[in-house]
Amino acid sequence: MAWMPEFLVFALLGGLGIALIAAPLGVFMVWQRQSYFGATLAHSALLGVSLGLFWNIDLSFSVIAFSLLIAVGIHQLGRKTQLSSDTLLGILAHSSLALGLVLLSLQNNVQIDIMSYLFGDILSITPTDLLLIGAVGLITLLFYLKHWRDLLNITLNKELAQVEGIDVKRIQLQYVLLLALMIALSMKIVGVLLVTSLLIIPAAAARRLATTPQTMLFFSLVLGIVSVIGGLGASFVWDIPTGPAIVLVATLIFLVLLNKKAPN
């Protein structure tokens, strides 16, 4: 790939890595109707950036740590309160986004481009980011090899799954933690406001092509990869922002497939 500028190689590798991680997480997000949960996690990730700047610690680290913390928090809270999870998530998503923005604006001495966190800045991907994406990809792969059937059973009916001997709480928590990691890592690529689309649009489009859960996962992987490559290409050729370009390509695929009837 010597003909490509280095930043583009990094961007491509990072984008493809994220697309591969997003597919298995995304299909379950669609099947379980949890897209709002992902959006909340993503919004609150911005607070991780603000806090990282505030305490002057490494941003990648603070975003990851804070996302994990929020994920566990929402996971626990959702089980205890009377508020519908929809309302709860709505409050959390926007209050944490607001707090993140306020905290950022208070730090006069730091020059920071807020747009790059909201919509991604794919040029800022470093080899360290790629390493992290690789590591999370590996963990995701191992998790799915072990728990694919368990996750499907949990999706069907949690109580039935538990009676049948699946450790529902543990597996759900692990799923949520993986989701938080994925969101933290994809912030540079599509930004906090667009992360969820990377999870759900390829999965929703793949539904039109699939007759089994695993073919839906497969097509979701393929469509995610196509979206990343298409989005990067469009961004390079027409000089448009990469994150939104990727999301638009995915949406275009979704719209085209919408006209096709689902196999069942």
Added chain:
Amino acid sequence: MSLLLKADQIYHSFAQTEVLHNITLQIHAGEIVTLIGPNGAGKSTLLKILLKLIEPTSGSVNQKAGLKIGYMPQKIHIDPTLPMTVEYFLDLGQPRPQNRLFFSAHHTIETHSVVEELNIGHLLKQPIQNVSGGEMQRILLARALLRDPQLLVLDEPVQGVDLQGQTELYHYINELRHRRQLGILMVSHDLHIVMKNTDQVLCLNQHLCCSGTPQSVSQTPEFIAIFGQGAEELAIYEHHHNEHTCEVTHGHHNHLHTP
């Protein structure tokens, strides 16, 4: 008869409100226990406690070591975005096959006697979201039975099943417990068909209001007070009379009484 499950002095409260008061019960192999009670009587809560899905506020549940439970939930909602055939759904209920990540055409399901007995063979290749309510109940029962359980727990098993189908389904369940020596715990609010083959009926209204054989229970004033019209219908074919059962099995006096 071997003891499968035993619950001792179960009490349960949700935020100050007591929903279960001093429940003690046992289920043996080859026995059908039916739990009946009005809405809000705590039937579902008790079931969840017996299945160890939730911890009771106090009291203990003991399951026989290594007890295999087949559970049929009351309702199951499967999102239309999940592409899945009935066969795939049944396969997922099986213990995880060794060295096999995904489902692959699985002959043991297609040829399993349960599939034929419940008459769901023609549904196997259909999307699970397309089957009717009555078919879904049979599929859920099949999934529970394919695990070869010792205890079958059925939550309102005939919901959405037509009258003819109800009789058949209960007949099948009754036959199973003899053939497989299954212990069966059933929750129901439709009384008259259930009653015939049940060994023990427990009327639940926060506490165990009455318990005993269907014959004895259907005559107790507490039963009639709670179930009213349905109970009278039931009494037509229950001739045995023992009105002291309820007084013996419960010690509390906050029953519902019709005027």
